[in-house]
Amino acid sequence: MKSKKKFYITAAIPYTNSAPHLGHALEIIQADSFARFNRLLGKDVRFQVGTDEHGLKNWETAKKHGKEIMEFLDENVSLFKKLYNGLNISYDGFIRTTDRKNHYPGAIKLWEELVKSGDIYKKKYNGVYCTGCEAFKAERELESGKCPNHPTRELQIIEEENYFFRLSKYSGKVSKIIESDKYKVVPNIRKNEILSFLKIANDISFSRPKASLPWGIPVPDDDSHNMYVWCDALSNYITAIGYGRDEKSFKQFWPADVHVIGKDILRFHAAFWPAMLISAKIPLPKKLFIHGFILSKGTKMGKSTGNIIEPFGQIERYGVDQFRFYILGAMPLESDGEYSEELLKERINNELAGNFGNFCYRVLNFLNKNFNGVIEGIDKNENVIAELNSRIAKTREHYENFNFSLAISEILMISHIGNKYFQDNEPWKLMKDDKKKTHEILGLCANIAKNLAILIEPVMPDFSANLQNQLNVKNLRWEDINFELKNHKIGKDEILVKKIEKKDEQPKFPLDLKVAKILEARGHPNADKLYVLDIDLGSEKRQLVAGIKPYYSPEELKNKKIIVVANLKYAKLRGVESQGMLLAGDDGNGPGLLAVEQSNPGDKVYFEGFENKTEQAAYEEFAKIGMIVKNGRVYFEGKELKTEKEIVKVERAKDGARVR
Ligand SMILES: [Zn+2]
Structure with a gap:
């Protein structure tokens, strides 16, 4: 028996001081599509998600709402879970950093390993601290004396003793590993960004006294300090699969095949994290995929800019698969993406309903009406098949490179080719002269539809299942992409995607x-x-x-x-x-x-x-x-x-x- 290749993928764990927003939806959909793509390839996928729940901001927001900290966190965590369910996210594990049984032992063990390597030391620290970022800020990071991310907040001047981690000791080593792609940072623009950061990386503050950080994991052997976010949160990727409590399970999945993150946390994952792992003598993850921000009207969404788009509302209004299709397509690999409801409606109407859905429907409908739903022979049109095969290969390449918008474009081209092939052959006319040939043409079309159902599955899982059901096949994998489905009876045909009615006239x-x-x-x-x-x-x-x-x-x-x-x-x-x-x-x-x-x-x-x-x-x-x-x-x-x-x-x- 051939054993399946394991594939361990993680999404970043969001901070839980507020409800999830569109950026969270984007990232989790990307990670989910990548997990699904790898399942289609036949791998044994473990898709890990979770929440980052310690830190001053959570503590203070709970207090502001007059709530017990765990009650406050439970409420927000349940909103993230609700969103993930609404988005059809196929995660296998959900780790919370407040989980004393599953998370604490590994975080503590990691700290102790860094101590053993001589990489943790205590130092008096004098710095400017932003409570919004929950981070110390270097002078050069400030804009007119304010944090650029939180220009309305007062910065705090803090003098205190912290534990530090010797990042500087490892920055050269990490640079080499990233340069050589042993830890592959995608896209390239982020790789260059992190390589220049590593040249100037200083040691990082690794703890805070309990008085200034009351909510965290206590530092081993020093009860007066709590771990700062690095050891506490980054460690979730290893604790979730058993580090510090179940070595067998840990070894089964680690190293991670991919971490998926946003560009704002690049340094933590491409500099701090690999350095910590080297120090603790833990193998490094293989890849880091970094997405940009999703903007609305050209700017970052925010309460002050008034351009917030709620993911829950979008799912409700347009449907989960339509939302996934649009947001993945709207996000280029190298830069930020723009979210526009107008564009969403257009893409759903023109591409999803008008092109993809229409092709599949007219093929299945024609087969059912004229050939009793049976696929017999398949037209051997080598030109069409060659072009389709080349586009299928490109689709796979784009998926592998985490480039969903290009993968979707290829898939739409494939259905476009299918539509054109159907149209050019005019089967409704050909029927009268050559019924056998017409039947073969429909056979090829049905195979294109079957392949499309597989290709689109990572993006639109329900849609794919529905199409497979109409084709009377199920749980198809990537290896089922071919032009060989024949002597097969399909099921009942139905419209796959409805157009969104434009309600412009409505006041x-x-x-x-x-x-x-x-x-x-x-x-x-x-x-x-x-x-x-x-x-x-x-x-x-x-x-x-x-x-x-x-x-x-x-x-x-x-x-x-x-x-x-x-x-x-x-x-x-x-x-x-x-x-x-x-x-x-x-x-x-x-x-x-x-x-x-x-x-x-x-x-x-x-x-x-x-x-x-x-x-x-x-x-x-x-x-x-x-x-x-x-x-x-x-x-x-x-x-x-x-x-x-x-x-x-x-x-x-x-x-x-x-x-x-
Ligand atoms: Zn800030």
Whole structure:
């Protein structure tokens, strides 16, 4: 029996102080597609993911939300898991760095190995520290005295004793290994970047005193210090598979075949990590794939720029496979990618539905209608087959190089060739003169469709399974790519991808209104009439500041389902951030909340005939909208406010009250 070749792939473990965003979705989809591609090749794949949960930022964000640290982390981790499930991510293991049983032993062992090699030492350190990056900043990294990533934050001047790791001792060695591609850094532009960094790399701070980093893994034999992120988080790639607790399992999968990361953490993975592994006498991983950022309207998405695109919303609106198809195609290998919903719709309509889906459907439909669904002979058109084979080989090469956008282009070319071949042969006419030849042409077309189902599987797993099902085959692998499927009866044909209807004619309502459940109401620390509300918006949790304290008790508010403006620019009210606004009717005698009963948190709230805008809105825009109360309901331009399940009710407010 031939044993399968193991393939160990990891995605970076995201930091859990907030809900996942589009960048997280991109990375996990890339890693997933690469894992699936290697499974198609017949390898024994282990796909490892997880979360990075220690550090000051998590500690402080939990405190800010008034939560126990583990409760706070559990909530955010569950959002990442929810996203991964929604994206159809085929991970085999999920490691949390707060896992005392599975993660701590390996992180501690790694530290001890570095000590044994004489590479950990204590030093007084004097530096500028950014709490946003959770890192010390060198003078040359600052822009006008501020952290370029966090220009609004005050930098801290810190003098303290830290443990250090002798990175400088290994930078020459790591350079050679990267230069020689023994640890292959892809794309090349990142390889060059890390080689120049290694020339100037200093030793790195490896611990912080507990007083300044209260949330972390204690340093072995020194209870006054916690490990800084490097040994704590990077070690997840080895602890997850057994390092420090299950040597047999560890040896089975290590070294990693690929780490997948974003360009912002290049140094940690291409300099710190290999140096730590050499010091600990652990073999190095083989490859590092680095993706760029996904931008919107040319800039990085952020709450302050107002161009945030929520991955949950995109999946819901367009479907998971369509989303995967678009985002992988939108991301070039060497640079940043641009996410545009307009382009997404175009690509789905023209390429996925118009080209790929249309080809497969017309072939299967023609076979079923005219030949009872049976593939008999196959047309021996050598030119077409040769061109297809060459494009199939290129597709494989692009997948292997982690270049998904080019792999997708090749696949679309293959279905384009199939379409043209079908069209040029005009089988609907040829039927009358030469039924046998027509049948053979359809035989070749059906084989192209079968090959397409395999080629697209890493990108669109459900779509591929559906196409295979219609072809009456299943679990095809890369080795099944050929033009030999015959004497075979296919299944029922169905449309594979529906076009997205353009709703341009539908008038827009400028606010994104959603149902939110109030989890807790507490008094604002600096204002008598304000509450700070924790709310559940379905795919995320937020906090609101609302001036309803004189009118509602915390008990009345708890578990109430209200209506929230979700796309309003975040604002600080008396020093506390309000991440949106609740809606209430006001007739001059105090606010009455808009509320629902049967709807769920996150449900869309709308006026019939209007489409909610999801782009960020400013408060001024909100203030202009005239929503009026009548008979305990809310009206805008004659339409009443509702969800899919019910009509929204207004508490207390009299007819004519304004909603704000
Ligand atoms: Zn910073």
